[in-house]
Amino acid sequence: MNYKQIASADIDFLVSVCGTDRVYTGKAINEDFSHDELGGVSRMPDVMVEVTSTEEVSAIMKYAYDNNIPVTPRGQGTGLVGASVAMHGGIMLNMCRMNHFLELDEDNLTLTLEPGVLLMEISKFVEERDLFYPPDPGEKSATIGGNINTNAGGMRAVKYGVTRDYVRGLEVVMPDGTVMELGGKVVKNSSGYSLKDMIVGSEGTLAIITKAILKLLPLPQKTISLLIPFPELEMAIETVPKIIKSKAIPTAIEFMERDVILAAEEFLGKKFPDNTSDAYLLLTFDGNSKEEIEKAYEKVAHICLDSGALDVFISNTQERHAAIWSARGAFLEAIKASTTEMDECDVVVPRKHVGEFVKFTRQLQDRFNIRIMSFGHAGDGNLHIYVLRDQLDEQTWKQKLHDVFEVMYSHALELGGKVSGEHGIGFAKKPYLNDSMGEYGINLLRNIKLAFDPKNILNPGKVC
């Protein structure tokens, strides 16, 4: 692609929009901005700009469009597929200063905010007001803009669905600088193709989100967690379809293995309530009365015990509940800390195939002689499987990683699965999306991209 190289006149323009304090070039750009959380994909932007308003984003996009300069929007950089890395250099828009709550509308149960607000800030803000924003990805320091751009799911998707289900409206800046309002505070909408739903999950390639209107729910008054040890992982996971079939609706159903728990204990320096069994299910139930929740979880506890569970630990205080979930929240960091480098497979499969798929990935450990750790959302079929480099040399690591991923992704597709459940395609997973969609499908995605961004200046080289 033939982009204009950044020159001093371009920097002058950016300074004229944002002032010198918020425009960074060369060594003044922190190295962190060259990669995301996983780090396998890296490139420095030529210039990094901290934007603070829709007007600034619009002015910069118009300039970039007129001058054919690539632009990469970026939130907290917590992604795992390189979506926020400036693969073609150019301008990086750091959205983190656009981090204000704009309006809580209690009549419509909506929250309007800027894209740089962090997930942890949202939950604090709404829960203090007895309201609830259900999507709950593990990475609480991600921005809501990033979550919308990957259609993040998180733990509570079993009961509450994913980010898409809570995005009522968006303000976006198009690649040529035009500002559009998509959706709104309305509950229903059938007014032309759903541009809002095209932006959700588009990883910053179609438009830049500058404002979001989120749907809120009343905060459930009670929450309880069950930690259920099993003698082996397959037995734990095979219990999940039985729970779903029983018509109980837990808020979350996570699975975890002993080695991941041990890694988290070491990482956090804290003990997990139990680490003596090979595998665990962690379930949460929420509702408005103790009786209502008890009825639901007692049924599920019996199903688990009948399916071979060794025990059922109930966490009915806020402290114990928080302790378990903070350990769960540290799994990714803990695994990362246990090795030199890693890469991740974020497939989603129909939930009745989760057991089969996890078993399959365990066999790959022996077949390829490489360490593989996994945890994930047993209740919604979304698995996070980490392939660990440990002491492998660069060439062996790249080759093994490639081979393991090929086998893993193709097996997921055979089971009716998808390449990514919630982390997206970005740069790193493009070959697997290509394989799964075929030439026709990828061309369709490319044509949609061109409908939004005819000059291909917005986050180029990503998704398709």
Add this chain to the structure above:
Amino acid sequence: MNYKQIASADIDFLVSVCGTDRVYTGKAINEDFSHDELGGVSRMPDVMVEVTSTEEVSAIMKYAYDNNIPVTPRGQGTGLVGASVAMHGGIMLNMCRMNHFLELDEDNLTLTLEPGVLLMEISKFVEERDLFYPPDPGEKSATIGGNINTNAGGMRAVKYGVTRDYVRGLEVVMPDGTVMELGGKVVKNSSGYSLKDMIVGSEGTLAIITKAILKLLPLPQKTISLLIPFPELEMAIETVPKIIKSKAIPTAIEFMERDVILAAEEFLGKKFPDNTSDAYLLLTFDGNSKEEIEKAYEKVAHICLDSGALDVFISNTQERHAAIWSARGAFLEAIKASTTEMDECDVVVPRKHVGEFVKFTRQLQDRFNIRIMSFGHAGDGNLHIYVLRDQLDEQTWKQKLHDVFEVMYSHALELGGKVSGEHGIGFAKKPYLNDSMGEYGINLLRNIKLAFDPKNILNPGKVC
């Protein structure tokens, strides 16, 4: 647009695919296929084909694409905006024979079916199995294909959301005959732009749905309805934001006026439980225990009485509940039967503005000296407002309708509303979508349409 005229060789091809029994031409095509439920837009297709399989749809689309023949897919024709009318003639694909349930997957709580299955058949099928498909549009004889194509909402959107939220996967035939699988049985998905969500609400203009995978829920064990009379409509509607703010979540909140109830009584030949008050709210609550529901509705009943309600009638038997809701289901037909012709405005506004908007439309009755009746979904802001022709001559009717709609739609936009909540744009509402999206937005929609359908042969002349 320069389409090929249907010739005898084209008919021969269609007969070679479907046999003579399912290919209709000329007078053999029932006049019903020239229009939809509202009837204001009409045109006969040149040929109507009853398709029975994905393979037939694919073969016909490939032929139509190669030969530049327009194709209009059609379900039950219950639409209200002309979306299923063959505005450019050509081939009409009648999808109604593709009406089979394909798979109920209880491990994944999904139902896979063909697009011609009727809404009333779905609810019967799943409820007999103690399962639940929440979307509940008034027109139960619509097909699920039509519902997906308009992203229909219905009564229960307050608690459960709209059709989009329950479409997990689609099989579609693209305009050139290519068959694609979009989404699947998976709960989460972040694998490229959401083509599935682009098809939902696209009114048969981007691809033809040949299979759908729907998400189901466990059937709530108890349902209760409250019919709440108010001395005047504004008072009734202004109570709704208070209900939402109280953090109760009714399944449905409908409003209705006395004259609509009287029309329904006459139309059905049955009495409504009460018709003595000017206005009513009709609320439903569902849940798994009597106690749980009682707690919720008692709070709401008090809010209503404190806000001026005259009484609260509770329907806690299945019979009484069904009686009220069957009357509610007949409103559209009843209004239609009370006049010579009508047209409808299906705007959606933020729910706190519903009262203001309904009051505004009532003032238009006097201002334009024309009868206007309305009912709708007070809980989600989606209004169905009918402008009635009565004895007006053709020219006066067209002029008044135009003037009233101009004023109505532009006021809805001022309030942050959208042109259509659930009936779509089709042919009839294009000018209002144009006004609301502006040139830039409409061009974007057109470019997306061309990405899917470069020859513009699929349902041309609709949406944008």
